[in-house]
Amino acid sequence: MAAKAVIGFAAILAAAMTIAAVPAFAQTNDPNLTQAEIDCLNRPNAVGADCTKDGETSGAGSAATGAVFLPELIVDLFPNAAGGGEAQVPTPPSTPPATAPATPVAVPGSPIVSPPDLVATEPPRAVIGDFVPDEVLVTVDGDAGAVQQIATSFGLVVRSQRQSRLLGTTLVRFGIPDGRPVGIVLAQLAAYGRTLRREPNHVYSLQQAATIVNYAFDRITLDEKQASGENVRIAVIDTGIDETNPALSGVIADQFDAMPNVPIEVRDHGTSIDGLIAGVGALKGMAPGARIYHARAFEGGKSTMDVILSALDWAADQDVRIINMSFVGPKNDLLGIACRNARALGIVLVAAAGNNGPKAPYGYPAAFDGVIAVTATDAKDGLMAQANRGAYVFISAPGVEMVAPSGAGSDVVTGTSFAAAIVTGAIANLFHAAPDRSADGIEKALAATAKDLGPKGRDNDFGYGLLDIKAAEAAKE
Template identity: 30%
Template structure:
């Protein structure tokens, strides 16, 4: 899973929105980096890259102002900050009266949202500050939550990289899959120089406040390869001819945990929508957050489908966000024998089940390892959505309703809390 962090600058013309506040971090929904993610090791895995945003394979940086490293919080948010969604000048003035200081104002014109990050005075913790702001301005401020990737790790690489595609009846001759399509991911960095990605229409842009923050490109490289790995490179992707835009909001906390903060996620979504992504994959989970929810609602209002991992907390875990949001399609992970990933969340957030256990995929150095977790099911659902929409086989409403999607029903008849509707098997042609 990934975590999110928000920062604020001097206030400038704001438009208030209804809703409750949220602040936090997001984690990638996998455990490649030795955490609690999908790969069996950590949920902190991920990667980042920097460079220029010009041309195929280029990378862009959006570092913003340098700020001190935030303290690590076991409950998943910054103890020294709040964030606010479109706060009024009066709301900010009231917060300033007890010492809160605006450190960043981020206007995302594409989504029509403004997010303000506030630094708290010494002696006031974030929970107390939120309670104070909610007394006069309910539904404006929130904690700054963190989100992580949903990945896990296994030993030894087994199986062919094409086997997962065969499992969902993907075209064997898929060299043309993805033509005329733009897809987006919110993930860690991507090693664009990897042999499997050479020749791909791939652009990466970084959305991290601290330009010097360390990161990792293993998770993002694996997901990008699953999507646009080039034919003949040994790791063919599902949509090798698609234009992939990869937003990178993840960074490492002093503890070593790889996270993205809420503001980084909002900036990532705005950039992806502005670059024409029709489907966006978010292989990350975290707590509910009003600002992130508003941004995703704006993304959906523009006709873009959002896919998210359901999480790796197990059958009794609370619903993970953003998969729990209305209209977001939740992806869970299947093994080669069509069993559910043992760490996958269950419940109403599960829409579809796709390959996501022991998938051979490269890390940032190009070393192929088996990857497991609901995080890795996301690119398979992104590919199904994008190609089927492009060919006119299914509509956005079909996917969000679920009943019209051809599937292999793996659990109780119809939709169930373990497999959702089942394993999608849309007869795409890629012709």
């Protein structure tokens, strides 16, 4: 029986050998992917009617071959267990068995089952998008004892666990010390009734495109002299910031470091976002007087799902009216639940649509329902060439070649990140003028009053059109 179990596991492992992450900035969790396209992503060398010569699928990005390579930061943040290193995956058998034997799996109160004997009750998942290669995120129904039983039964290690307010349950980051693919482990964990949701620890990227006075006030019809977000509480999830920058003087109400063990090296992006929202002095933001609650969750332009969820929970505890999320990554159900529950608390969620180009798949969290997805336009209301497109794009705002505060003083910035900051600041003006406005009411007003820029009505390039804050303020709920 043991020999059959090993053979069965080998068959499952062989089926998952081609699971790999696509490069960062090419998120491919498009809900419209066909099964053939997913198959192409899972077979990097596949050639056929539905696959190009490089294993690409139409509109789905390209699949990387071999092991997953992440920035050094991520590797340092989440090291393998002692004695680890890159996992050596065995060569799959040429003719795998047709079926796997029904080997017992871990159930509550059952004896411990060793990882080689585990049989996945679901097909191994094709994990799309960039992710930490030796970790999974799991929500658990139970206490620390239940968490440890899962770790022991499934050959995992507990790297962190905490009670998540927005998820409403215990979130556990399990490490995979033996080199099993993430897709296999997620499938195996599905056998255990107390694991409620199981997801990869996806990697997300800040959305700064590159590099002349801030023309945003004029384009969104916001009177610079009257602009104010006084006493409006706003959370920003981003990089660290340069608190000594004059534009942020008196702006930051509180800070939270979601990755305290990682030194802060770059402060530009977060400083620019906060400054565009509520900056003071020469580099005045859209909503001076607003109170920024800043969560540092990125370094080297990268973060992970676990870190971002921690920052979101902290933000929700600060009683903020708006959360700005100027980053993009693959679809992750845990992030979707957190966003949905934050919106249920009455928080307006604003996110960058993404800078990955017209053919890029949807960017998240912007593509989740209840999140205002912002694309970027220039001083002549032209669309930023590298902006993502799609039915999820909600509204347009200035985001091309704008002067903003940075860690070095000031810089010219471009990207949907900065357009999102403009929208966040503009919404703060609406709350300042009418504190009783609801999140739903704000969203409807923005959609109804936007200046149509593309084809008549909402379109995949500009969404409802260019933000018109003067008209939105006059709109009634």
